[in-house]
Amino acid sequence: MSSDGKAQTVAPQEEINEDFLDEGGIGGNTRWYTDTVTGAELADYAPVKGCMVIRPYGYALWENIKKALDDMIKETGHSNAYFPLFIPESFLKKEAEHVEGFAPECAVVTHGGGKKLEEPLIVRPTSETIINYMFAKWVQSWRDLPLLINQWANVVRWEMRTRLFLRTAEFLWQEGHTAHATAEEAEDEARTMLECYRKLAEDWLALPVLTGEKTERERFAGAVRTYCIEAMMRDGKALQAGTSHFLGQNFAKAFEIKFQSQSGQLEFAWQTSWGVSTRLIGAVVLGHGDEKGLILPPRIAPIQVVIVPIYKSDVEKETVLASARSLEQELAKAGIRTHLDDRDNYTPGYKFNHWELRGVPVRINIGPKDISNGVVEIARRDDKEKMRGVSRDGLTETITNLLETVQKAIFERALKFREENTVKAQTYEELKSILKEKSVFVEVFWDGSSEDEGKIKDECKATIRCLPFALNHEGAPKGKCMYTGRETSRKAIFAKAY
């Protein structure tokens, strides 16, 4: 990369590759991950430090995820809107915890139109401040509430150690921002959106998730409570896949979002915010993939079925391609996202690998013998099962049902994996020795402090992923905190995380 005029770029590719290396050897198959993401053409390294290019196949995956979530966001009464990319520096400073959390990772615009700006502008790391400034203009009366807004946008957080999709300086996401008349309504909203995220993860991405609350240490900067969905990756590590925050009145007070209540009093609004990002693509890659590459859940797969024609002679080719094309049309007509790989310069074997790497859920092979027998061969990506002699009659229905079966199977496989890799620990020594051996979810009684969490992170590289709702319900059994020994009913999941 020296003689081709590209030397002046901010970050030549070799250098970026370093950047995307595993964070301090915490674990995980970094090489497998980046090879899969780039090999399957989901994304590529950009010539700007820490940034990525989302390639068409990755973007189509994102569009499918986005569509599924956008429908849920609208069904639950929210409207999309768009707010400025730039935030005046003074805005960010209005909420004390917020600025502390985000200031270190901001990108700052100091010049515009050839001149130095009077006040620097921050490229939004999240939009609480600018959106709440507008909310203060729009909200006057209880009749203006609830105000339920969502934004699909790019945000920038200057990260030192980046990894494609999982942690990049710029990423795409949605961020919901709402204002309510009461704390209860805002709390309900935060939980409603967490439930949408759970559905998105489990029903669409086929990723079982723990839902729960974050501890104070892992809370969003400026939130009263942070809820999250946490998924287990194939290496046993956790990945935070979405968060939903009950903000209380913190931002309402900072930005003076006041309304006249039904009883005529002036009150501060209660708020939430919630977001998921292109990180979900990383979750799908790491949550389902195997040694051959991606395994995509059919409901979000850009291509659900690939047809590979198999022929030797030109005569065979003509017959086989004609049959493959008619099948392609038949499946497409039924709403199945189908691709016919009619490239002439690759062997069937090459094509099998090509589409396996890309995680296409179902492959159909058609050869001359199949045609004369009125059958096709079907190969599943998830369990690699091959079904020979599947009748060509009613194939659309067969495939439709198979895609549903595969969707469920991928979810069940991930759930089983998580269950097999979740253990309990009674003492800190036990936790340490478990996590030293391998990455798993460790369920413990927990009554420690934020400081205790910090110490454990330093020693084990593990954090509390959440206090799962399922383990922290009313009347849950008590036990001794694995760290402090104090009796508590609070349960936490510790794990190493992406």
Added chain:
Amino acid sequence: MSSDGKAQTVAPQEEINEDFLDEGGIGGNTRWYTDTVTGAELADYAPVKGCMVIRPYGYALWENIKKALDDMIKETGHSNAYFPLFIPESFLKKEAEHVEGFAPECAVVTHGGGKKLEEPLIVRPTSETIINYMFAKWVQSWRDLPLLINQWANVVRWEMRTRLFLRTAEFLWQEGHTAHATAEEAEDEARTMLECYRKLAEDWLALPVLTGEKTERERFAGAVRTYCIEAMMRDGKALQAGTSHFLGQNFAKAFEIKFQSQSGQLEFAWQTSWGVSTRLIGAVVLGHGDEKGLILPPRIAPIQVVIVPIYKSDVEKETVLASARSLEQELAKAGIRTHLDDRDNYTPGYKFNHWELRGVPVRINIGPKDISNGVVEIARRDDKEKMRGVSRDGLTETITNLLETVQKAIFERALKFREENTVKAQTYEELKSILKEKSVFVEVFWDGSSEDEGKIKDECKATIRCLPFALNHEGAPKGKCMYTGRETSRKAIFAKAY
């Protein structure tokens, strides 16, 4: 805005209003425009100089426009992808004309993560440079071509004089970027996408447009040829609604996009780029609106039908609301975007104005008498026609047909307006006196230079909007250039423009 803690913002609202004032008094109803855009809640001023907030109603309009165009972009074989927001400063400088065109309006990031950057980053004003850097990596052989990519993104151009939707520092758009093996293919592509833009404008936005080529003076910085669609607004001024560029090999040479041709030679790719933006919303406002506010074409209207229940007593209210709700469901089921305005604290008269300002194509009034007679009252927004006693039976079909009728009527009205406001001029004196009197499209023979165009702009505030295809076909008649007097077959449209 002094006692509420908002004084530290970059641009308090009063100041921004100044910013959005008409550019040097060229003409047009600035006050009407901003009152309509803000009153209809399409957009609001942002607390960042030159930026806007797209409110839910405006964003829903954008989503409908986006969906229509995105479908066309995909049908014509393109894939969506996403490239970084930031462009290394050195990239922008690689194509000489390009940097000259965009450098004066760039926003520059100089600091990231608390440190000064080694090389400043430009917030993309358009993505030719960074996308073509990637194309150079991806394109090796003729088999990799054509490469047909589109991106939906935000871009930033630091404008001195801004106006909501029409000219803002940040705006949303799509930008297509393609690479081809031959000049002919690239030329075809540029024309194909222009045709998509024409369809979007005429079939969806109900805006008749002239299609044609820009003169050298108005060409995109770095393009060999720029094609455009130009619409006439209700004040007779022109609005450039979309452009499609044949880039030749300019960027391919700057970024070394080379491929091995079928005959084995190393060649530079031929390229195009094309874009439309949220400016289209401004075009819809100015292209159709009247004294009551917006007039939205049904195919893109966020709400196609609003139902206003009319009642006095509580008993009436119950009956009328029940009937209105069942109608709402019936219409929604048929895919008609319907809203029932059941607010109790506003009069029907207030609601009529409210929805007229927002340009909802069809309003249905339902009162107690209507219900007993099995009818409703329908009011069209476009021609203000009222239809009383419309049968409740088969109303869904009536409305479906009416929406089609309204869509066509809005287009026809705009077309008639343009035709009535297009005149011919033989001499420059004639052009001057026409444009002094009012804003119209002026058709002239044109053989002048870029310098001549500049002089005319200074004197008349008018520019060549395009050399329309319809007037510049093979065998078109000849005449004398209105400025130079030289004989030519080239025809141009002069107009004042947004």
